[in-house]
Amino acid sequence: DTGVSQNPRHKITKRGQNVTFRCDPISEHNRLYWYRQTLGQGPEFLTYFQNEAQLEKSRLLSDRFSAERPKGSFSTLEIQRTEQGDSAMYLCASSSGRRNTEAFFGQGTRLTVV
Amino acid sequence: ILNVEQSPQSLHVQEGDSTNFTCSFPSSNFYALHWYRWETAKSPEALFVMTLNGDEKKKGRISATLNTKEGYSYLYIKGSQPEDSATYLCALNYGGSQGNLIFGKGTKLSVKP
Numbered sequence: 001d002t003g004v005s006q007n008p009r010h011k012i013t014k015r016g017q018n019v020t021f022r023c024d025p026i027s028e029h030n031r032l033y034w035y036r037q038t039l040g041q042g043p044e045f046l047t048y049f050q051n052e053a054q055l056e057k058s059r060l061l062s063d064r065f066s067a068e069r070p071k072g073s074f075s076t077l078e079i080q081r082t083e084q085g086d087s088a089m090y091l092c093a094s095s096s097g098r099r100n101t102e103a104f105f106g107q108g109t110r111l112t113v114v
Numbered sequence: 115i116l117n118v119e120q121s122p123q124s125l126h127v128q129e130g131d132s133t134n135f136t137c138s139f140p141s142s143n144f145y146a147l148h149w150y151r152w153e154t155a156k157s158p159e160a161l162f163v164m165t166l167n168g169d170e171k172k173k174g175r176i177s178a179t180l181n182t183k184e185g186y187s188y189l190y191i192k193g194s195q196p197e198d199s200a201t202y203l204c205a206l207n208y209g210g211s212q213g214n215l216i217f218g219k220g221t222k223l224s225v226k227p
Binding site: 003004033035040041042043044045048056091100101102103104105106107108 | 118120146148150155156157158159160163165203205214215216217218219220
């Protein structure tokens with residue numbers, strides 16, 4: 001499968017625990033995005049990487065959130081001290097960065113904080 | 115804050131019906147508009163990327179038009195089939211955004227056989 005891959009697909013965690021999600025983009029894509037989708041809303045932008053550099057962060061990304069993309073390949077999104085409001089679908093997307101091309105999405109990680 | 119509006123929020127049609135949805139967005143600083151289809155338990159799938167005023171794109175029974183001056187796009191599905199059931203998302207790429215998309219809330223389509 002050469003699409004965008006996200007792991008795990010589902011995560012249930014207790015409030016206060018740390019969680020980490022992984023995204024493997026399409027191999028030749030240099031841009032990688034993280035989005036969050038909550039019930040009744042469209043996906044909301046969290047952060048963006050160009051190769052290994054994190055170039056933009058949304059105000060939604062509080063201090064408890066951190067994302068990395070070592071070596072410009074896969075990316076991880078970590079949430080520390082999870083809160084019930086963090087329950088959402090976390091989507092990763094990658095693109096080639098060429099003008100007017102679409103982003104390709106993974107299936108997402110569904111996080112439930114209990 | 116840029117806002118992308120989609121209507122209707124949900125739609126129920128019979129198999130064979132044709133239908134359309136609307137996406138409205140601020141016309142200033144427009145760069146590109148994306149349509150995605152998101153089926154349950156799958157990845158959002160890109161349908162169209164549209165950039166020019168007056169653009170019309172087609173993929174099978176699905177087509178889309180774009181009006182950047184007045185800030186709207188229409189997505190049409192001709193002869194809906196049950197497999198068209200999904201949430202259709204519209205997303206705006208505006209100048210300076212470096213590629214991140216601003217999504218609407220989507221239109222959830224259910225097609226009954």
